[in-house]
Amino acid sequence: MECICGKTKEFRIGSNQFLINEKKIVIHNLPHFFCSQCNKESYDPKLPIDDALKYAYENNESELDLQRYLDYASAYEKAFEIGVLMVVRRMLDSGINIDEVAKHTIYSPEELEQLLQDNADLIRERMQCHRQRQQREVIEKKE
Ligand SMILES: [Zn+2]
Numbered sequence: 001m002e003c004i005c006g007k008t009k010e011f012r013i014g015s016n017q018f019l020i021n022e023k024k025i026v027i028h029n030l031p032h033f034f035c036s037q038c039n040k041e042s043y044d045p046k047l048p049i050d051d052a053l054k055y056a057y058e059n060n061e062s063e064l065d066l067q068r069y070l071d072y073a074s075a076y077e078k079a080f081e082i083g084v085l086m087v088v089r090r091m092l093d094s095g096i097n098i099d100e101v102a103k104h105t106i107y108s109p110e111e112l113e114q115l116l117q118d119n120a121d122l123i124r125e126r127m128q129c130h131r132q133r134q135q136r137e138v139i140e141k142k143e
Contacts, residue, residue: 009033
């Protein structure tokens with residue numbers, strides 16, 4: 001990758017410091033390109049650096065490991081997706097057709113079908129947990 005100054009930028013993985021509203025936040029394990037002539041870093045725009053900084057800022061953390069953040073973010077996304085799929089499963093089980101259900105999601109009917117298939121075990125497991133919790137709540141209310 002070439003810098004605007006003409007020099008080739010060096011690929012590195014390391015720690016960089018950012019300033020957010022006067023708060024210093026260091027991101028570790030951050031892949032970046034470095035130009036030794038301009039003494040400047042640049043980043044792959046696909047990396048969610050802004051999200052990571054926002055997360056660190058909101059949680060009042062001055063350091064954050066990007067790799068750990070990415071794992072956390074994908075786990076969170078996955079949990080969210082499973083939550084959506086549980087609702088979809090329930091709508092389908094109550095007799096609503098998949099084209100109708102898909103309209104309420106960001107997925108096409110084909111994508112939904114694929115997601116339901118790929119995650120069938122996980123969805124079933126979560127729904128069981130959920131049912132057990134509801135039953136427990138009913139029992140607790142009776143007592
Ligand atoms: Zn340069």
